[in-house]
Amino acid sequence: MRPPVTHHHPDRGAARRPLRLLIVEDEKRLALSLAKGLRAEGYAVDVVHDGREGLHRAGEGDYDLIVLDIMLPGMNGYHVCGALRAAGNEVPILMLTAKDGEYDEAEGLDTGADDYLTKPFSYVVLVARVKALLRRRGRSAQPVLRVGSLAIDQGARRVERDGAEVALTTKEFAVLEQLALRPGDVVSKAEILEHVWDFAYEGDVNIIEVYVSALRRKLGAGHIATVRGAGYRLVAGD
Numbered sequence: 001m002r003p004p005v006t007h008h009h010p011d012r013g014a015a016r017r018p019l020r021l022l023i024v025e026d027e028k029r030l031a032l033s034l035a036k037g038l039r040a041e042g043y044a045v046d047v048v049h050d051g052r053e054g055l056h057r058a059g060e061g062d063y064d065l066i067v068l069d070i071m072l073p074g075m076n077g078y079h080v081c082g083a084l085r086a087a088g089n090e091v092p093i094l095m096l097t098a099k100d101g102e103y104d105e106a107e108g109l110d111t112g113a114d115d116y117l118t119k120p121f122s123y124v125v126l127v128a129r130v131k132a133l134l135r136r137r138g139r140s141a142q143p144v145l146r147v148g149s150l151a152i153d154q155g156a157r158r159v160e161r162d163g164a165e166v167a168l169t170t171k172e173f174a175v176l177e178q179l180a181l182r183p184g185d186v187v188s189k190a191e192i193l194e195h196v197w198d199f200a201y202e203g204d205v206n207i208i209e210v211y212v213s214a215l216r217r218k219l220g221a222g223h224i225a226t227v228r229g230a231g232y233r234l235v236a237g238d
Contacts, residue, residue, distance in 0.1 A: 016045040019064040019134060024054030024080065025096065026072050033066065037123055038130070043104050051075030055083055063091050065133055067126075068113070070097040077134065078111045085112035092133040092170050096121075114170035132196075136170055145180040148236030150223060159219075171196065175211045178233035188231035207231045 021038055025031035025050045035045040039205045046061065048054045051072035058066055058080070066084075070077035081093055088090055095113040115129050125235070145152040151160040157173050168176065174196040189208045212232060216224055225233045 018042060020044045020046070020062065021059055021065050021067065021130070022054065022061065022063045023042075023047045023067045024058075024072065024077070025049065025067065025069040027069070028087050034123075034126070036101075037127070041127065051080050052079065056079045058084055058089065059087065065092045065094065065130060066098060067094050067130070070095060082111040087165055092136075094126075094133060098123065108171065109198055112169055136174055146176070147180055147183045147234050148223065150180070150219065150234075151176060161219055168215070168218065172211055172214055172218075175208065176215055176234075179232060184233050186227045186231045186233050191231070204213075 019042075019110065021043050023031050023034055023038075023045060025034070025047070028049060030049050035047050038045050046057065046063075048057055052074035054066075054068065054072070055075060068077045070082060073079070075083075077095055077097070081095070084091070091117070092114045093112070094115045094117060096117050096119060098119045110193075114133055117126060117129060143154065145154065149162045152173075153159070154177060157170070159168055159173065159176065175192055178192050178195050189205050192208055193205060212226075214225055223234060223236075225235050227233055
C-alpha cells in the first residue's frame, strides 16, 4: 500500500508499504507529538518510552529509521545504538538529546549514530533530517567511485579499502561521497553542509571536523587532506 498523499511524502522510489519509523523517547508528550506529525507525513510510526524496550523492538521489527533519545530509562541511547550496531543492524539512527556539546555528539557518532539533533529543535528540521537519511538509504544504484585504494559504491553505500570493507555510518558515507565526487578538489565545509545536511543543520559548522576525524580513523589519515581556511580534499593516500 502506498503512503497517503501529502505535501511532505516519503521519497519517490521507496517500497510500496509505508516506511516504518521507531521513536524511542521517554518524554511522552514529545514522542506522541512527533509520531502524530510523522504519521501525517505518510510514515508508519511505533513509539516506545524505554531504552530496553526500544532495543527489543528495533531488533524484532523491520524499521527503516529510528529516532532515538539519549537520556532514557532502562538503557541509554548510546548503549541502544551500540548494541544494534554490534548485532549488525544498520538501520539509520537519528539521535535526540537535551545535551549540547561536541563531546556528546562525538560519543554518539562513535556508537554508530547517523545524525544528531539537540533539543529544543524545529519539527521542520527533524523531518528534513529524517527524509535525508531515508533518501540516502534508498538511493538507486550508482557508479563505484575509486580514489587510490578506496572504492566507494554509491548504490550499495559500501566502502572498501584495498578490497576490505570499511563500516561507515550513513552520515560518514555521505561526507566521504561528497569528497569522492570531486577527487583532488578542495570541498568547503559549507558545500558539505549544503549537500549532506540539506540546508537543515542549525548547529556549528565545525561538526564536519568530527566526521572527517572519524573517516580518517577508519580509512587512514592520508586519504583526507585539510586545506586550511578552504576545506578538505580526498587524495589517493598512502
